[in-house]
Amino acid sequence: MRSISFKGLKKTLPSHHSTVAARPQxxxxxxxxxxxxxxxxxxxxxxxAASSRLRFRERERERLGLSLSxxxxxxxxxxxxxESLSSDSVSKRMSxxxxxxxxxxxxxxxxxxxxxxxxxxxxxxxxxxGADIIELGVPYSxxxxxxPTIQAAATxxxxxxxxxxxxxxxxxxxxxxxxxxxxxxxxxxPILKKGINEFCRLAKxxxxxxxxxxxxxxxxxxxxxxxxxxxxxxxxLLVTPxxxxxxxxxxxxxxxxxxxxxxxxxxxxxxDSVAGNVENLLKDLQESTDKSVAVGFGVSSAEQAxxxxxxxxxxxxxxxxxxxxxxxxxxxxKGLENMKKLLGELRQVL
Numbered sequence: 001m002r003s004i005s006f007k008g009l010k011k012t013l014p015s016h017h018s019t020v021a022a023r024p025q026x027x028x029x030x031x032x033x034x035x036x037x038x039x040x041x042x043x044x045x046x047x048x049a050a051s052s053r054l055r056f057r058e059r060e061r062e063r064l065g066l067s068l069s070x071x072x073x074x075x076x077x078x079x080x081x082x083e084s085l086s087s088d089s090v091s092k093r094m095s096x097x098x099x100x101x102x103x104x105x106x107x108x109x110x111x112x113x114x115x116x117x118x119x120x121x122x123x124x125x126x127x128x129x130g131a132d133i134i135e136l137g138v139p140y141s142x143x144x145x146x147x148p149t150i151q152a153a154a155t156x157x158x159x160x161x162x163x164x165x166x167x168x169x170x171x172x173x174x175x176x177x178x179x180x181x182x183x184x185x186x187x188x189x190p191i192l193k194k195g196i197n198e199f200c201r202l203a204k205x206x207x208x209x210x211x212x213x214x215x216x217x218x219x220x221x222x223x224x225x226x227x228x229x230x231x232x233x234x235x236x237l238l239v240t241p242x243x244x245x246x247x248x249x250x251x252x253x254x255x256x257x258x259x260x261x262x263x264x265x266x267x268x269x270x271x272d273s274v275a276g277n278v279e280n281l282l283k284d285l286q287e288s289t290d291k292s293v294a295v296g297f298g299v300s301s302a303e304q305a306x307x308x309x310x311x312x313x314x315x316x317x318x319x320x321x322x323x324x325x326x327x328x329x330x331x332x333x334k335g336l337e338n339m340k341k342l343l344g345e346l347r348q349v350l
Contacts, residue, residue: 088181088209089181089209089210089234089257090133090181090183090209090210090234090236090256090257090258091234091256091257091258091291093132093133093180093181094132094133094257094258094291094292094294094314094315095292097132097292097314097315098292098314102350103309103313103314103315103316103350104132104133104258104292104294104314104315104316104350105130105131105132105305105315105316105318105343105346105347105350106131106132106133106134106135106294106296106315106316106317106318107126107131107134107135107317107318107319107322107343107346108134108135108136108137108185108296108317108318108319108322108323109122109123109126109134109135109136109137109319109322109323109326109339110137110139110150110153110154110157110323110327111136111137111138111139111157111162111166111167111170111171112139112156112157112158112160112162112166112167113139113153113154113156113157113323113326113327114156114326114327114332114335115160115332116157116160116162116166116167116170117332118326118332118335118336119170119174120170120173120174121332121336122326122336122339123136123171123174123178123182124174124177124178125336125339125340125343126180126339126343127177127178127179127180128179129340129343129344129347130343130344130347131180131343132180132315133180133181133182133183133210133315134178134180134181134182134183135182135183135184135185135212135317135319136167136171136182136183136184136185136208137150137153137154137185137186137319138164138167138184138185138186138187138190139153139154139155139157139158139162139167140154140158140186140187140189140190141154141158142187142189143187144187144214144215145214145215147320149320149323149324149328150319150320150323152327152328153323153327156327164186164190164194168202168203168205168206169206171184171206171207171208172205172206172207174207175206175207175208176207178207181209181210182207182208182209182210183208183209183210183211183212183236183257184203184208184210184211184212185212185214186211186212186213187213187214187215188213188215188216188224191213191224196223196224196226196227197226197227197230197231199227200224200227200228200230200231200233201227201231203231203233204231204232204233208233209233209234209257210233210234210235210236210256210257211224211228211233211234211235211236212235212236212238212260213235214238218237218250218251218254221235234256234257235255235256235257236255236256236257236258236259236260237251237252237254237255237256237259237260238251238260238261238262239251239252239259239260239261239262239281239285240261240262241262241263241264241277241281245284245288248284248285248288249288249289252285252288252289252291253289255289255291258291258292258293258294258314258315259285259289259291259292259293259294260294260296260317261278261281261282261285261293261294261295261296261313262296262297263278263281263295263296263297263298263299263308264297264298278295278308278311279311282295282308282311282312282313283311283312286312292314292315293313293314293315294313294314294315294316294317295308295313295315295316295317296316296317296318296319297317297319299316299317299318299319299321300318300320300321301321301345302345302346302348302349303349305318305346305349305350306349306350309349309350316346316350318342318346321342322339322342322343325338325339325341325342326338326339
């Protein structure tokens with residue numbers, strides 16, 4: 001059974017859609033959710049996967065009948081795999097930064113906000129501006145883990161009829177020029193509707209390096225784990241303030257790329273300060289893993305990012321503050337300028 005349910009567990013959609021058992025394809029948008037319920041959601045919102053690009057490339061070499069030693073082969077296969085200028089996996093990039101004693105800057109934006117033509121420009125600006133990894137959110141009608149800013153951004157994108165296919169097509173065109181690995185952030189329903197393996201294949205082909213699914217319980221990740229493993233994606237798992245230490249350790253062992261530490265029991269959004277217990281949570285998590293830990297949810301300023309870095313975090317994730325600058329500044333060009341300004345402030349302290 002799913003950990004989050006709705007009235008009418010099974011809904012038959014129109015003939016051009018698939019039947020989705022876990023939740024309706026277009027549920028009523030939730031604008032108010034209790035912190036305790038979201039804490040429970042976040043605690044269980046985990047998935048895990050492991051894969052290597054070598055395995056993927058070998059399959060493509062066999063299929064295309066190409067020589068392993070051919071330089072031309074390498075170039076061709078990079079195109080087949082949808083690789084960007086950064087051939088790093090998420091885990092490799094995080095490991096390199098950790099070894100260098102650097103803290104990763106991980107910005108988040110919503111695809112299609114303020115419009116789909118602006119998104120590739122925003123991705124390029126983030127990559128050129130010093131982002132180490134980029135989280136790209138797929139707009140969704142029921143973003144349970146997200147606060148008002150990201151909900152509003154997703155709504156604007158959906159009102160412009162932006163679909164998952166649109167996002168993947170855009171990313172495939174943009175990713176070859178990006179230096180930063182891209183992690184797709186999407187809820188489970190669009191993946192289930194597309195088909196797990198097909199979604200993973202398309203995401204990888206579009207140039208994604210990782211995947212984050214915030215509403216999928218750890219115990220239900222086997223299928224998506226297999227899909228990611230088969231297609232060369234790393235699936236990032238989340239730990240929250242309410243995660244018991246024993247489960248925290250289990251999550252850390254299973255996570256790929258990095259471990260995402262949610263800084264608060266609630267939804268995303270800008271906050272005036274970072275919760276005081278984050279430092280202890282970070283230490284507890286780092287005692288159970290040697291993988292990089294990135295802190296997100298509620299981080300909105302350079303001062304907060306610098307504080308989290310001083311506590312020993314290997315990465316800082318900033319979403320709502322950047323989403324607001326990009327999507328709520330009026331003309332798209334002004335949004336890009338404001339987003340880049342905030343990114344520069346974050347990069348300076350990290």
